[in-house]
Amino acid sequence: MNSPQAADLTPIIESLGIPQIQRHLFLCTDPTKPKCCPKEDSLTAWNYLKKRLQELGLDRPTELRPDCIFRTKADCLRVCTQGPILLVYPDGVWYRNAMPEVIEEIIQRHVLKGEVVAEYAIAQHPLPDPPPSPSV
Ligand code: FES
Structure with missing residues (x-):
């Protein structure tokens, strides 16, 4: 049985900068069961993360910075305490209490310099090679 033809998503993939993603941040935001x-805190954190990545020009590739940082709302990252919980891949660093001040530290130190913010990191587990x- 032949699979249906996929629509050409190349323009969307390129406009999002998916091939240039350097890090992907998942933030527990507006969960179905806020634990x-x-x-409100998770939405404050999300809005801050989004705004700062945009202000710093990190949210999409530019000529000066050819890679970008992706962000995604997660309904729940299953830690369910001391949130908002924020996860940074590919490093696999899990952070607690990711409110704006902590997010700023994570952006300045982890995202921009590759330094784990140990004061708020609760676990580190980079994913193994698949x-x-x-091929796709
Ligand atoms: S509700 Fe935020 S991690 Fe589960």
Whole structure:
């Protein structure tokens, strides 16, 4: 049985800068069951993260900085305490209490300099290399 043809998503992929992603940040935001922090705190944290990545020109590739930082709202990262919880890949660093002041530290030290913000890191587990898979 033939699979249906996929629409050409190349323009979307390129406009998002997916091939240039350097780090991907997941933030527990507006969860269905807010356990790690009040919903309002998670939205404050998300809005700050989004605004700062934009202000610093990190949210999309530019001529000066050909790579970019991706951000994604996560409904729940399953830690469910001391939130908002923020996860940085590919480094696999999990952070607690990621409110604006902590997010600023994470941006300035981890995102821009590659230094883990140890005061707020609760775990570090970079994902292992994936097994070989069919090329896309
Ligand atoms: S509700 Fe935020 S990690 Fe589960």
